[in-house]
Amino acid sequence: MQIYISGSLAFDRIMTFPDKFSNHILPDKLHILNVCFLVDGLEEKFGGTGGNIAYNLSLLGEKPVLLSQVGRDFAAYDTWLQEHGIGAEGIRTVEQEFTAGAYITTDQADNQITGFNPGAMKYPCQFDMTTIDSADALGIISPGNLGDMMDHPRYYRENAIPFIFDPGQQIPAFSGEQLVQALDGAEILITNDYELEMILKATGMTKAEVVERVAYLITTLGEKGSVVNCKGQETHVSAVPVSSVVDPTGAGDAFRAGLLKGLAMEKTVAEAARLGSVCAAYAVEHKGTQEHRFSFQKFTKRYEASFGPLE
Template structure:
């Protein structure tokens, strides 16, 4: 199976403020707000949905292809992906932009102020689906450039290629009609439970109507596991055990990577979701979305703990 991942590539710059934002904001001066916070250093992590999913797949021995855009500062991201055996030949470099970046400052009360520059993500990756082999390819369309999210599904349908639709954080920029059109004919719709409800509200579809449009629905529920709706079958998959939970960011992307890796190995949908849950348990133990390393024996142990079979990795 050839796995193509459409989505964002970004740098996450994380800063900590050693006080409370509220102590430096005058409520009666909100209309002329002008504040500055000295932060305690800066940490940079590689992120973005496409990069995170690709990294997880590489941890499980797959070589996916990324469809996305980097800016003029993107070479070290390319080097990182190349070093992990990820195909980067379809990544477009937009020289007039910087790579998408989030600038996140957190205070002592866990309040956050975030600035996000879409940068190169404002541009389509310009992937031509005629390059897909319908018999082998699976495309996951995850949050990223709006044009890619709305045109790639149609390209896949015309090509007869399987695709998974994963709207995620892009639901705030996807209107109901284009969202419903993009979902049509997907082999899978995947989201967390909040995003599933938002999708139903935006499109005006009932859950049954959404199920009629796609092959199956996978809904993740954080520590409560995930649910698979496949035809008349409903299956619940528990969250996999982990030694510690440090940062839930990126767990959903790891789940998708595990699911896709299992599909590539010919596993059925329920087993694939167990692989997703097992990989997500590694992601939550680390700060940063591409910082974990999978020990295959430990992966097998966690998979077995939630009813999974042998992982031939």
Template sequence: MQLYVSGSVALDRIMNFPGKFSDHILPDKIHILNVCFLVDGLCEFFGGTAGNIAYNLALLGEKPLILGCAGRDFAPYAERLRGLGLPLDGIRSVESQFTAGAYITTDQADNQITGFNPGAMREPCGYRFPDRHDGSVMGIVSPGNVQDMVELPAYFKKAGIPYIFDPGQQITALTGEQMAQAIEGSFALCTNDYELELVIKATGLSRAELLKRTGALVTTLGEEGSLIAQGAQETRVPVVKVDKALDPTGAGDAYRAGLLKGLCLGEPLAKAAELGSVCAAFCVASKGTQEHRFSMEDFNASLSAHFGRSI
């Protein structure tokens, strides 16, 4: 199946502060805040919603096409994607900008201060789709450039391509009308439970009304797994627990990749979500959104242990 994965391509730059932010911020002087935190160094990780989803799909044997933009510092990331066998045709180069980047500083109390530079993500991908598609095609529109998040659902509907709409961190950047239009006719709306409430508030549509506009609501619930709602039927899919969860960042993207893999195999949505749970577990067991690895043998062993089957 041809998979289109739209969203951000980003570099995550992680820094650790060997202290507590609260020890260096004076509450009565917050109106003239001017602080500097000396960090223990910097680690750079490949990330972004589209990059993370595509990475996990590559581990699952798929070769999705990423639709997004990258900047003049993209070369190491591009080399990584090529090493995974992923095509770069859908990634537009914006040489006047840096690749989108998150600058995250974490203190010893796990508090975080994050700065995000959208960089090249300010530009739409501008991808020219082929006049016709041979075989099965599916897309996912995940958080990224706002214009892409509006225009790609419209294109997918016109072309008859089923797609998952995953607004995530960009919910507040979209108008309620834009979100409602993107949800209308989608294969599924995929959010976590908090994001679903934001969508309901922004669109003015109830959960029942959303279900009339999309084929399904896929709602992740953290440690409680996920809930698949289709019409009047709801299926709870349990989480796959790990011995030690090191970092939840990127787990949602890994879940979406497993979900898409199941759909590529022709599985019903609730069964495909089981693959999402397994994929997310591998992610949370490592620090970083693309630092985990697994073979299909590893994946099937976990799938068999938790759901009694393999793919």
């Protein structure tokens, strides 16, 4: 099965301020705010929802196709993806733009100031969807270009290709009507519990009405695991114990990669979600979204320690 990932590719540029922001902001002068924070260097990490999912799938032995868009500064990230067997045939380069980037400054109290430049993500990826073999394909639409997030579900739906809709942080950018159109007919709608409430509020639908429009609804609950809902029948999937919680950022994308791997192995959705739990555990134990490593053999042993044989 060929997996197609619609989603962002981005640089995370992380800076640490060795003090507290509050010591340098005058509350009575917020109307003329003008501050400069001298940071302790800069770390550049590869990220974006599409890139994170693809990276985790590569660790699981898959070679997904990324449908995304990048800018003229993408060379280092491109090399990283190629090293992990992820090709660029579905990635559009927009030469007049930079690749999407998050600029994150964290102070000693763990407060953050973030600026996000969508850059090339403002443009659709323009992938020729007709080249997809509908008999052997699985798609996931994760946060990225808004046009792609509407167009790709429509194509999958019209061509009977199963797809996962994962709107995530882009939920507020859609109208309620657009969300209904995009999720309608999805094999799986996946959100965390807060995002699900946002969808219900935006669309005016009840949870039961959402469940009727998709084959499965998966709600992730962090350390409490996840719930797989099939037409009102719920199955709880536990989280996998971790050695330490270092950084939960990227755990959701890792979960989605494990889920996709399970579906590619023709597991049930609940069984596939168990693979998602294992993959998420690796991400939580490392700082950054593409810093963890594992072999499929080690992954299998960890799975079996929590859930029994992976047949």
